[in-house]
Amino acid sequence: MRLTHFSTLSLLAAAIGLSFASTAGAARPPAPDLSNSEFQQCLDRLQSSSKFRGVDSYTFNTYRPSQPDPSVIQSLNYQPEFQKDVWDYLSVLVDKERVEDGIRAKRQWGDTLRQIESRYGVKPEHVLGVWGVESNFGQTLGKKPLFESLATLSCFDRRQSYFQGEFANALKIVQRGDIAPSDMTGSWAGAFGQTQFMPSTFLELAVDFDGDGRRDLVNSVPDALASTANFLDNRGYRTGEPWGYEVKLPDGYWAASNRKDKKSMSHWRNQGLTLANGSPLPYDLSSAGLLLPAGKDGPAFLVGKNFDTFYSYNASENYALAIAHLSDLIAKEDSSKTDFITAWPTDDPGISRQQAKDIQQALLNAGYDIGGVDGIIGDNTRTAIQQYQTSRGIFPADGRAGQRFYSQITQGQTQTPSARPSMPVPTDRMGQLIEHQTTITPSTSSYSAPSQPTTSGNTRYRRIIGSDGVTRLVRVDEGS
Numbered sequence: 001m002r003l004t005h006f007s008t009l010s011l012l013a014a015a016i017g018l019s020f021a022s023t024a025g026a027a028r029p030p031a032p033d034l035s036n037s038e039f040q041q042c043l044d045r046l047q048s049s050s051k052f053r054g055v056d057s058y059t060f061n062t063y064r065p066s067q068p069d070p071s072v073i074q075s076l077n078y079q080p081e082f083q084k085d086v087w088d089y090l091s092v093l094v095d096k097e098r099v100e101d102g103i104r105a106k107r108q109w110g111d112t113l114r115q116i117e118s119r120y121g122v123k124p125e126h127v128l129g130v131w132g133v134e135s136n137f138g139q140t141l142g143k144k145p146l147f148e149s150l151a152t153l154s155c156f157d158r159r160q161s162y163f164q165g166e167f168a169n170a171l172k173i174v175q176r177g178d179i180a181p182s183d184m185t186g187s188w189a190g191a192f193g194q195t196q197f198m199p200s201t202f203l204e205l206a207v208d209f210d211g212d213g214r215r216d217l218v219n220s221v222p223d224a225l226a227s228t229a230n231f232l233d234n235r236g237y238r239t240g241e242p243w244g245y246e247v248k249l250p251d252g253y254w255a256a257s258n259r260k261d262k263k264s265m266s267h268w269r270n271q272g273l274t275l276a277n278g279s280p281l282p283y284d285l286s287s288a289g290l291l292l293p294a295g296k297d298g299p300a301f302l303v304g305k306n307f308d309t310f311y312s313y314n315a316s317e318n319y320a321l322a323i324a325h326l327s328d329l330i331a332k333e334d335s336s337k338t339d340f341i342t343a344w345p346t347d348d349p350g351i352s353r354q355q356a357k358d359i360q361q362a363l364l365n366a367g368y369d370i371g372g373v374d375g376i377i378g379d380n381t382r383t384a385i386q387q388y389q390t391s392r393g394i395f396p397a398d399g400r401a402g403q404r405f406y407s408q409i410t411q412g413q414t415q416t417p418s419a420r421p422s423m424p425v426p427t428d429r430m431g432q433l434i435e436h437q438t439t440i441t442p443s444t445s446s447y448s449a450p451s452q453p454t455t456s457g458n459t460r461y462r463r464i465i466g467s468d469g470v471t472r473l474v475r476v477d478e479g480s
């Protein structure tokens with residue numbers, strides 16, 4: 001459970017469809033100077049305020065931070081300029097490694113998942129999909145001390161009232177003995193445990209499923225999985241329904257992406273939609289809306305109510321699609337192919353976490369100080385990629401880690417500066433966009449995209465950087 005505006009992951013996910021902005025290289029703003037005396041006065045006021053009425057003074061004083069943590073204010077105000085395309089977002093969250101981890105988890109926790117299904121009516125793969133995307137099956141819980149983060153957010157900058165409530169709820173959780181104080185660590189915004197619940201969601205929906213009397217979403221997998229199922233059930237999950245399907249639109253069909261506009265399956269059959277493999281649409285969804293994450297030329301989906309329950313976990317359609325897709329692959333126990341049937345409309349698809357690690361290792365080998373190799377393409381890696389691209393004359397030098405850059409850096413297929421487009425750089429008719437065509441194409445290098453677009457019409461897009469510094473996608477060819 002993360003709230004869209006407070007989650008790094010969600011901020012990266014916020015680019016819906018083809019609109020996204022800007023390039024790497026924008027530095028994170030420095031952490032602000034926060035006055036500790038102001039902070040302590042604020043905590044004094046909070047302790048006697050109505051929001052903290054249910055928190056006893058022993059608990060408050062024991063876990064009262066001695067100083068604020070400026071880094072969380074920095075995170076609160078940091079809108080990464082680089083937002084991921086949907087194909088980059090999905091390729092990292094649903095890769096071979098995560099599907100294999102999910103299949104193992106399904107076998108290891110099979111009995112527990114069956115008990116959870118019989119109590120909450122939620123399919124095992126849907127619980128696993130959330131678990132895998134939220135915390136990498138319990139491996140990534142967040143390390144920020146929760147009381148420091150939430151107390152700081154309660155006293156400085158925006159949304160203080162909201163965070164004061166979450167701070168009070170976090171204290172109530174340790175006061176009740178559900179979670180050990182030393183386990184109260186999480187994201188900078190206060191989401192914690194294997195389900196990444198905010199404290200308020202914990203108090204509302206966490207359950208004790210292993211029967212030890214504590215709702216321990218940090219250390220107990222049964223508690224974490226059952227709490228996830230309870231969350232989905234609470235948000236309107238329909239027992240027995242799939243989340244939806246990848247579908248194929250009839251030729252020439254046009255409709256807006258609007259998953260909330262639910263229609264019957266008969267309606268969609270009459271419109272000429274089929275499953276992506278061409279089979280007739282089944283009737284096991286009571287109603288479904290059309291989701292086109294990258295417009296009409298990319299993968300298309302009909303999604304039902306259960307997709308909406310995934311969405312409510314993090315308020316992002318791409319995030320919900322990652323859970324949905326991961327759950328399908330875990331259910332099928334097939335990690336051999338993580339792409340959708342219809343390819344994304346791009347000539348430069350996204351990379352897996354292993355490929356991200358390979359890129360980071362290659363950057364380290366080339367002398368770029370990116371810290372370490374963690375498979376997460378963050379600010380440091382993007383900046384290094386951009387510097388690498390600039391130094392090698394690779395256009396666009398946008399800091400993006402896609403399949404093309406992966407080939408370039410791991411196989412040393414970089415272009416020499418002499419291959420740069422001659423100046424002046426052409427502008428389009430609007431006079432706003434400067435197209436930096438990438439100088440490496442599949443025909444002149446051994447680069448090969450793992451999945452070429454296969455949609456009818458076969459529209460492709462290329463990233464261009466406008467004179468305003470904003471990256472956009474433009475159509476580059478059709479009908480091939």
Ligand code: CA
Nearest residue numbers: 208210212214
């Ligand atoms: Ca328990």
